[in-house]
Amino acid sequence: MIEVNNLHKSFGDIHVLKGITTSFLPGQTNLIIGQSGSGKTVFLKCLLGLIEPEEGTISFNDAIYSELSVNEKRDLRSKMGMVFQGSALFDSMNIQENVMFPLRMFTKMTLSEMQDRSNEVLKRVNLPDAHKKKPSEASGGMQKRVAIARAIVNNPKYLFCDEPNSGLDPRTAIVIDNLIREITDEYNITTVINSHDMNSVMEIGEKIVFLKDGVKEWEGSKKTIFKTDNQAVTNFVYSSELFKKVRQMYIEERN
Numbered sequence: 001m002i003e004v005n006n007l008h009k010s011f012g013d014i015h016v017l018k019g020i021t022t023s024f025l026p027g028q029t030n031l032i033i034g035q036s037g038s039g040k041t042v043f044l045k046c047l048l049g050l051i052e053p054e055e056g057t058i059s060f061n062d063a064i065y066s067e068l069s070v071n072e073k074r075d076l077r078s079k080m081g082m083v084f085q086g087s088a089l090f091d092s093m094n095i096q097e098n099v100m101f102p103l104r105m106f107t108k109m110t111l112s113e114m115q116d117r118s119n120e121v122l123k124r125v126n127l128p129d130a131h132k133k134k135p136s137e138a139s140g141g142m143q144k145r146v147a148i149a150r151a152i153v154n155n156p157k158y159l160f161c162d163e164p165n166s167g168l169d170p171r172t173a174i175v176i177d178n179l180i181r182e183i184t185d186e187y188n189i190t191t192v193i194n195s196h197d198m199n200s201v202m203e204i205g206e207k208i209v210f211l212k213d214g215v216k217e218w219e220g221s222k223k224t225i226f227k228t229d230n231q232a233v234t235n236f237v238y239s240s241e242l243f244k245k246v247r248q249m250y251i252e253e254r255n
Helices: 040-048 070-078 096-106 109-123 142-151 170-187 198-204 231-237 241-254
Strands: 003-013 014-024 031-035 057-060 078-084 160-164 190-194 207-212 215-220
Touching: 003 040, 014 040, 014 057, 014 190, 014 207, 031 040, 031 170, 031 198, 040 160, 040 170, 040 190, 078 142, 096 142, 109 142, 142 160, 142 170, 160 170, 170 190, 190 231, 207 231, 215 231
Parallel strands: 014 215, 031 190, 031 207, 078 160, 160 190
Antiparallel strands: 003 014, 003 057, 207 215
């Protein structure tokens, strides 16, 4: 479980995060949504420990991150998996070597053990025969699945995803969404996803935190987001013609 209490972050005179308080439970897909400039990326980087807030706390299973020793922080980071927006695979390594990278950093496994573990997670993301390919030989959807395999290879307790569907066609995006959801459930991971994709929200948004101008404007689930009267949320959700139609259908049914 991740608990965030009164989080503030500024860069010079720009106050980016303004007192965010929320929590993220294990076994759930937790989505952070909002327009560009809302503070989503800074919030995610604070959760990852890449940016230090000026005020407030972030707790991982009741352990406050800012109070941990250097060794304790390293141990916590070994329990985090990260799927980057552009996959961030190493071009000089083949797919299996990319997946094994966290094991080399954080474990004392033998080469044989690392290979066995990487084979296991590559099979889990439906890439059982891609080991020797270079990332440049893989499609965008395959690269995302490799990134997910690398993120879970060390059996993390926490999984962070930054725009995991960026650059993917709608069909492949649904595959990636469902894979993240399945893995979250199977491993009971606390998963936090940065997204602007309303399709992802409706597919896997068990908990949704909506940010606007650095403030937590609303939080709820995909079941409740259509019912809110919060104007900022409805403006964001129904910015596309598709969701405008869905909103109108909901209003007509309610009346």
